[in-house]
Amino acid sequence: MESRIKKLSEQMASGQISCLELTKAYLEAMEKDNQKINAYVRFTPETALETAKRVDRKIASGEPLLPLEGIPMTLKDNISTKGIETTCCSKILTGYVPIYDATVWELLQKQNAVLLGKTNMDEFAMGSSCETSCFGGALNPHDTSRVAGGSSGGVASAVGGNLAVYGLGSDTGGSIRQPASFCGLTGLKPTYGAVSRYGLIAYASSFDQIGPITQNVEDAAIVYDTISVYDEKDSTSRGKVNAPVCESLKNSIKGRKIGIAKEYFNGIRDDVNSAIQNAIKVFESLGAQIVYFDMPSLKYSLPVYYILACAEASSNLGRYDGIRYGYKTAHYADRNEMVCKTRNEGFGKEVKRRILLGTYVLSAGYYDAYYKKAQNLRGELIKAFEDAFQKCDVMLAPTVPMTAFPLNFTAKDAVETYQTDICTVPVNIAGLPAVSIPCGFDTAGLPIGMQLIGNRFCEATILNIAHQYEIATDGQMFRTAEMGVKL
Amino acid sequence: MTKYELVCGLETHIELATKTKIFCSCTTEFGGEPNTHCCPICIGLPGTLPKLNKRVVEYAILAGLATNCEISRISKMDRKNYVYPDLPKAYQISQYDMPLCKNGWVELSNGRKIRLTRIHIEEDAGKLVHQRSNTYVDYNRGGVPLIEIVSEPDIRSIDEAKEYLEKLQLIMRFIGVSDCKMQEGSMRCDVNISVRPVGSEEFGTRTEIKNMNSFAHMAKAMDYEINRQIDLLESGEQVVQETRRYNEEEESTESMRGKEDAHDYRYFREPDLVTIQVSEEMISELKKKLPELPQQKAKRYMEELGLPEADALLLTQYRRISEYFEAAIKGVKNPKTVANCIIGQMFSRLEGEGAKENFSVKVTPENLNALVRLLDEGKIRMNLLKATLEKMLDTGKKPSELISESDMGGLDPDALRAACEQAISANQNAVSDYLGGKEKALKAILGTVMKATRGKADAIEAEKLLVQLIKK
Numbered sequence: 001m002e003s004r005i006k007k008l009s010e011q012m013a014s015g016q017i018s019c020l021e022l023t024k025a026y027l028e029a030m031e032k033d034n035q036k037i038n039a040y041v042r043f044t045p046e047t048a049l050e051t052a053k054r055v056d057r058k059i060a061s062g063e064p065l066l067p068l069e070g071i072p073m074t075l076k077d078n079i080s081t082k083g084i085e086t087t088c089c090s091k092i093l094t095g096y097v098p099i100y101d102a103t104v105w106e107l108l109q110k111q112n113a114v115l116l117g118k119t120n121m122d123e124f125a126m127g128s129s130c131e132t133s134c135f136g137g138a139l140n141p142h143d144t145s146r147v148a149g150g151s152s153g154g155v156a157s158a159v160g161g162n163l164a165v166y167g168l169g170s171d172t173g174g175s176i177r178q179p180a181s182f183c184g185l186t187g188l189k190p191t192y193g194a195v196s197r198y199g200l201i202a203y204a205s206s207f208d209q210i211g212p213i214t215q216n217v218e219d220a221a222i223v224y225d226t227i228s229v230y231d232e233k234d235s236t237s238r239g240k241v242n243a244p245v246c247e248s249l250k251n252s253i254k255g256r257k258i259g260i261a262k263e264y265f266n267g268i269r270d271d272v273n274s275a276i277q278n279a280i281k282v283f284e285s286l287g288a289q290i291v292y293f294d295m296p297s298l299k300y301s302l303p304v305y306y307i308l309a310c311a312e313a314s315s316n317l318g319r320y321d322g323i324r325y326g327y328k329t330a331h332y333a334d335r336n337e338m339v340c341k342t343r344n345e346g347f348g349k350e351v352k353r354r355i356l357l358g359t360y361v362l363s364a365g366y367y368d369a370y371y372k373k374a375q376n377l378r379g380e381l382i383k384a385f386e387d388a389f390q391k392c393d394v395m396l397a398p399t400v401p402m403t404a405f406p407l408n409f410t411a412k413d414a415v416e417t418y419q420t421d422i423c424t425v426p427v428n429i430a431g432l433p434a435v436s437i438p439c440g441f442d443t444a445g446l447p448i449g450m451q452l453i454g455n456r457f458c459e460a461t462i463l464n465i466a467h468q469y470e471i472a473t474d475g476q477m478f479r480t481a482e483m484g485v486k487l
Numbered sequence: 488m489t490k491y492e493l494v495c496g497l498e499t500h501i502e503l504a505t506k507t508k509i510f511c512s513c514t515t516e517f518g519g520e521p522n523t524h525c526c527p528i529c530i531g532l533p534g535t536l537p538k539l540n541k542r543v544v545e546y547a548i549l550a551g552l553a554t555n556c557e558i559s560r561i562s563k564m565d566r567k568n569y570v571y572p573d574l575p576k577a578y579q580i581s582q583y584d585m586p587l588c589k590n591g592w593v594e595l596s597n598g599r600k601i602r603l604t605r606i607h608i609e610e611d612a613g614k615l616v617h618q619r620s621n622t623y624v625d626y627n628r629g630g631v632p633l634i635e636i637v638s639e640p641d642i643r644s645i646d647e648a649k650e651y652l653e654k655l656q657l658i659m660r661f662i663g664v665s666d667c668k669m670q671e672g673s674m675r676c677d678v679n680i681s682v683r684p685v686g687s688e689e690f691g692t693r694t695e696i697k698n699m700n701s702f703a704h705m706a707k708a709m710d711y712e713i714n715r716q717i718d719l720l721e722s723g724e725q726v727v728q729e730t731r732r733y734n735e736e737e738e739s740t741e742s743m744r745g746k747e748d749a750h751d752y753r754y755f756r757e758p759d760l761v762t763i764q765v766s767e768e769m770i771s772e773l774k775k776k777l778p779e780l781p782q783q784k785a786k787r788y789m790e791e792l793g794l795p796e797a798d799a800l801l802l803t804q805y806r807r808i809s810e811y812f813e814a815a816i817k818g819v820k821n822p823k824t825v826a827n828c829i830i831g832q833m834f835s836r837l838e839g840e841g842a843k844e845n846f847s848v849k850v851t852p853e854n855l856n857a858l859v860r861l862l863d864e865g866k867i868r869m870n871l872l873k874a875t876l877e878k879m880l881d882t883g884k885k886p887s888e889l890i891s892e893s894d895m896g897g898l899d900p901d902a903l904r905a906a907c908e909q910a911i912s913a914n915q916n917a918v919s920d921y922l923g924g925k926e927k928a929l930k931a932i933l934g935t936v937m938k939a940t941r942g943k944a945d946a947i948e949a950e951k952l953l954v955q956l957i958k959k
Binding site: 078079080086088093096098099100102197198199200201202204205206232233234235236311312314315318319321323324325335339359362363364367371 | 532535538566576758
């Protein structure tokens with residue numbers, strides 16, 4: 001499974017293709033195919049072409065290219081881009097143009113990354129299907145009658161549909177890994193603090209983390225190495241604590257202990273389970289040792305996640321009042337009515353539901369029963385993972401209990417939808433890194449994903465094991481979709 | 488009629504004098520064109536994150552050390568959620584259950600200690616500007632660091648409340664953490680008031696008067712509120728727990744919101760900031776930085792320099808004055824002389840508290856010191872000192888530029904005797920009056936001596952000599 005980023009970079013350096021040609025190929029494919037999958041909500045051809053020309057000048061001058069230089073990519077629409085509208089796919093941020101860049105985007109601009117456009121997402125990253133977007137959901141490039149997943153559905157749809165080489169999403173409860181799983185891609189949710197959150201429009205601050213969605217593990221490693229930098233603007237940032245992850249991808253995984261907590265497999269679909277059992281055989285054939293144990297506290301994950309994330313969201317989203325930026329209601333009698341109507345008209349149903357939930361669990365009289373109890377259980381879960389990593393190097397689990405939902409599946413029952421996050425939320429609660437990679441297909445040909453979970457700042461270990469799996473399965477778990485750029 | 492006593496506690500907000508705001512690097516300077524001291528962080532743009540200014544933590548710890556507080560080794564920031572246009576994030580980053588400082592006290596002149604529950608740090612909000620029919624928001628003040636000092640309900644009179652607030656003001660100015668200007672809003676307080684029959688141990692129902700911005704208003708508001716509560720109780724009614732505001736025009740207090748409308752701030756830990764850890768080293772470094780506090784200074788002035796209490800208190804009222812005084816007394820025999828110069832002649836030229844605080848006078852402490860030394864060395868007399876000081880205050884000149892050699896040095900005994908004899912013969916009426924029992928008549932004769940010697944005569948010596956000569 002070769003790195004797409006490396007291949008394109010080499011082709012540009014050797015003059016096989018210019019950056020401008022490459023960029024134009026993507027922009028043209030976007031014009032043609034984006035309407036099929038609704039991955040992008042905004043194209044940025046001017047900045048893309050301008051950067052491409054700059055890269056070509058650099059190539060012409062004989063300077064070596066940086067790893068991500070000239071590679072066409074996309075950003076989820078909750079990552080702030082100076083001068084480019086950033087809306088979180090919410091009506092309430094219509095017309096909001098940031099006056100500063102997110103730190104990750106600053107880092108990528110230093111590498112002359114070619115930004116093709118901003119991609120679709122569930123409104124304020126709240127959802128599992130991308131369908132709460134005010135622009136309508138992004139569709140699955142493998143089957144457009146199904147969702148791309150969420151909340152970073154647009155990034156997964158674009159990368160899976162060959163409309164971007166890679167993209168940055170954000171993962172609060174699975175929002176990178178779940179759409180990566182649904183679209184048959186690699187999605188890395190880094191350790192909390194590894195990547196700066198400065199400029200990421202907050203959903204739940206103590207859970208949010210930016211990470212890459214790519215077509216293979218090495219690409220994810222290259223992007224991760226570029227963006228995991230300490231940032232003094234984010235007090236919770238620590239950056240890369242260990243050596244660059246790219247250096248250890250080729251290591252043998254012989255003797256590595258892969259832990260399996262049976263609670264992760266409760267209620268997962270049979271075809272998902274058997275795909276993972278097959279993967280276990282691959283890992284064993286590579287010399288890894290499988291260890292089984294119980295993690296009873298995992299059962300608290302969903303309530304803990306939804307209580308704490310909604311509590312933080314209710315506070316983070318208080319600022320959208322129509323006074324300073326974004327959407328403002330047209331008719332109102334006084335300030336109070338203006339704020340109420342703006343929020344009522346500007347937020348979608350799922351966002352309102354989570355603001356209400358979060359406000360409720362923080363209210364006097366309910367705080368102890370919900371918020372405080374959930375905080376305590378968060379501590380227990382962190383402890384349970386610490387114990388687990390005494391027994392193993394990484395943990396293996398399904399990413400989602402099923403494959404991509406049909407359209408409108410999530411609209412029927414909020415609680416049932418929340419339950420599909422069961423496998424992804426634990427690492428966000430504990431602040432751990434996890435990577436989802438494809439490990440098979442269901443009978444309809446839809447990708448199945450599995451995740452490798454690491455200890456804090458052990459991105460190198462999970463990516464190494466994921467990469468070795470990719471090689472052992474000869475890249476057969478990745479299938480390209482029949483659309484977009486073919487290069 | 489039952490006698491009532493006041494039970495009162497204050498919540499005092501003080502703006503810290505750090506150069507930059509609490510969570511970003513914008514200036515904290517007062518004023519400026521609206522919304523020019525702002526950045527994406529302090530106007531709460533989506534995606535921005537706060538970064539705690541270390542200086543704010545240091546200043547708050549200094550304030551805690553100066554008011555006898557325990558300093559928390561581990562502390563954290565919390566979000567206080569409420570909606571108002573001057574609060575751009577819809578939450579204020581403050582401290583809820585783990586304040587930086589706690590359990591301190593401030594001692595009043597009557598010896599009573601007002602206990603401090605806590606001191607915590609937080610960000611200030613912006614302000615609304617009403618112009619014609621529109622309301623605008625100015626975020627310049629948004630994110631300016633504040634400390635909130637919460638006292639226990641230990642205050643028992645309006646005078647105690649005023650003195651407590653004055654003491655806080657004095658201490659904070661002395662340690663340099665705030666200018667505490669009530670008129671500019673860098674110090675403001677909320678007053679919690681209840682009354683109870685004298686001798687009762689239970690607290691009555693309290694009300695809170697918000698946002699007092701001057702000592703005078705606070706005294707008037709308290710006076711009104713105490714009487715309102717007593718009247719209610721006397722007529723068999725009950726005090727309602729509520730938040731009230733002071734109406735300047737009516738000089739009364741009026742209800743803002745009742746208990747049932749009290750905000751539910753939904754406090755929770757600020758996830759964007761990490762735990763604040765205060766090391767022993769940091770505390771000991773800050774202790775070293777802590778200057779001698781006004782109360783200790785005043786005590787030292789009384790005990791070591793022999794100043795009367797009134798003088799000691801006046802000289803320790805502002806840091807600049809005490810620094811000036813201490814520079815001016817170096818090597819002088821009697822510090823009281825210097826104190827008199829400052830309190831008598833210099834203060835009379837300074838109008839208002841602001842002028843005293845700045846203490847900008849044309850005379851350097853070195854020049855005042857030189858002048859007083861001339862007196863110590865017997866080269867000039869007190870009246871010449873006073874006259875010269877006035878000239879120095881006008882011109883900023885050195886004493887040596889204003890006093891000629893011939894003015895210096897006293898009169899020799901012969902000249903003094905001659906002047907006295909002349910004065911006696913020129914004032915025969917006064918002499919007989921004096922001999923007839925009118926002691927005051929001597930002053931007229933003395934006046935002639937001083938006039939004739941152009942103030943060079945030592946008045947005490949001259950008076951002695953006059954009595955001698957007359958009685959002869």
